[in-house]
Amino acid sequence: MTDPAQGAASSTLDPQIAALLKRDTAGLVTAVIQEESTGEVLMVGWMDDLALHRTLTTGRSTFFSRSRGEYWVKGETSGNRQRVREVRLDCDGDTVLVKVRQEGAACHTGDRSCFDARQLSAVVVDQPEQAGS
Amino acid sequence: MTDPAQGAASSTLDPQIAALLKRDTAGLVTAVIQEESTGEVLMVGWMDDLALHRTLTTGRSTFFSRSRGEYWVKGETSGNRQRVREVRLDCDGDTVLVKVRQEGAACHTGDRSCFDARQLSAVVVDQPEQAGS
Numbered sequence: 001m002t003d004p005a006q007g008a009a010s011s012t013l014d015p016q017i018a019a020l021l022k023r024d025t026a027g028l029v030t031a032v033i034q035e036e037s038t039g040e041v042l043m044v045g046w047m048d049d050l051a052l053h054r055t056l057t058t059g060r061s062t063f064f065s066r067s068r069g070e071y072w073v074k075g076e077t078s079g080n081r082q083r084v085r086e087v088r089l090d091c092d093g094d095t096v097l098v099k100v101r102q103e104g105a106a107c108h109t110g111d112r113s114c115f116d117a118r119q120l121s122a123v124v125v126d127q128p129e130q131a132g133s
Numbered sequence: 134m135t136d137p138a139q140g141a142a143s144s145t146l147d148p149q150i151a152a153l154l155k156r157d158t159a160g161l162v163t164a165v166i167q168e169e170s171t172g173e174v175l176m177v178g179w180m181d182d183l184a185l186h187r188t189l190t191t192g193r194s195t196f197f198s199r200s201r202g203e204y205w206v207k208g209e210t211s212g213n214r215q216r217v218r219e220v221r222l223d224c225d226g227d228t229v230l231v232k233v234r235q236e237g238a239a240c241h242t243g244d245r246s247c248f249d250a251r252q253l254s255a256v257v258v259d260q261p262e263q264a265g266s
Contacts, residue, residue, distance in 0.1 A: 017253055032165050032174055039172020041165055044228040059258030087255045088248040091240050095177040097248045107224050114223040115230045120150055122220040125192030 013053040021049070022093040028064060029094050031055075033074075033106065036085045036099040042106035043114040045074075052096065059084050061098055080104035146186040154182070155226040161197060162227050164188075166207075166239065169218045169232040175239035176247040178207075185229065192217050194231055213237035 021029055028046040035042055045063035047055065051071055054062035061074040061082040075081030082100035089096055107114040154162055161179040168175055178196035180188065184204055187195035194207040194215040208214030215233035222229055240247040 014254075020251070030163055030177055032177060034172075034174055039167075041167055041174065041230050044163055044165060044223065056253060056255045059256045083258055084255055085257055087253040089251040089253055090177065090247040091242050091244070091250060092247075095247075096253070097174050109224050111224070114225075114228075115221040117224060118153070118222040120189060120220040120222055120229070121147075122189045122217050123192045124218055125216055 011053075013049040013056075017052070017056075017089075018049055020089060020093045021052075023048070024094070026066065028066070029096055031061075031063065032095060032097050033061060033082065033102075034097060034099050035102050035106075037101065040113055041115060042082075042100070042102055042112070047096065055084060055098060056087060061100060074106075075103065078104070078108070080106065082106070144186075146182040146189075150185070150189075150222075151182055153222060153226045154185075156181070157227070159199065161199070162229055164194075164196065165228060165230050166194060166215065166235075167230060167232050168235050168239075170234065173246055174248060175215075175233070175235055175245070180229065188217060188231065189220060194233060207239075208236065211237070211241070213239065215239070 023029055027048045029052070031045045031047045033042045033045065034040065046066055048064045051062045051064045061084060063072055063074065065072055081103045084098060084100055086099040087096055105112055107116065109117065111117055156162055160181045162185070164178045164180045166175045166178065167173065179199055181197045184195045184197045194217060196205055196207065198205055214236045217231060217233055219232040220229055238245055240249065242250065244250055
């Protein structure tokens with residue numbers, strides 16, 4: 001606990017927030033990360049109570065890695081940090097939307113967003129169904 | 134199979150797309166729904182292969198409900214439909230980003246977005262750490 005943003009009195013998630021969360025079987029909620037300035041969706045990660053607490057109290061996005069089973073602070077090794085600007089919880093409590101200012105690339109591939117590289121072919125219906133309505 | 138957008142030859146997900154997916158233990162990927170015109174994140178749902186297939190081929194967002202264990206087409210009962218404009222897969226294949234044109238409210242509460250109602254108090258660090266760098 002050397003992080004100055006985490007006082008001894010705030011080492012766990014606010015119980016009022018914790019009570020709103022609907023965690024999955026692994027104790028996690030989905031975290032959608034959005035660039036505040038452009039609205040671009042950058043990445044999706046996972047947070048347990050402690051990761052959310054750290055995200056809310058340190059100003060930096062913190063996740064729980066499902067594959068590695070450990071916490072990670074975005075940009076801690078790459079330098080491509082996320083400064084938290086706003087955090088919102090969805091209606092059923094299983095997803096947070098974190099608006100950030102992204103420094104550098106959000107994706108580990110070097111892309112700006114994790115969604116840059118792969119577009120799937122989709123049928124687009126241009127006309128709203130207005131006949132008779 | 135009365136949906137005219139689903140021919141007999143395309144009743145399952147394209148195997149090349151299916152091979153890219155990293156599903157969770159329930160066989161699902163996360164689906165982030167974003168309003169194309171504003172960039173607003175509207176909601177997050179879940180898709181299995183068939184829900185993604187339907188989303189890609191019918192022009193309408195289709196989800197798999199984890200709580201009800203059934204498929205649902207957004208707006209089928211409320212009329213607040215989503216017309217698919219673009220679908221992207223993230224770098225590790227466990228999340229799709231679906232850009233849509235939302236008709237009416239996206240949230241079942243009547244809010245435009247499922248993230249409208251609850252903002253969590255978060256520390257915002259305004260100054261990038263520039264000293265010495």
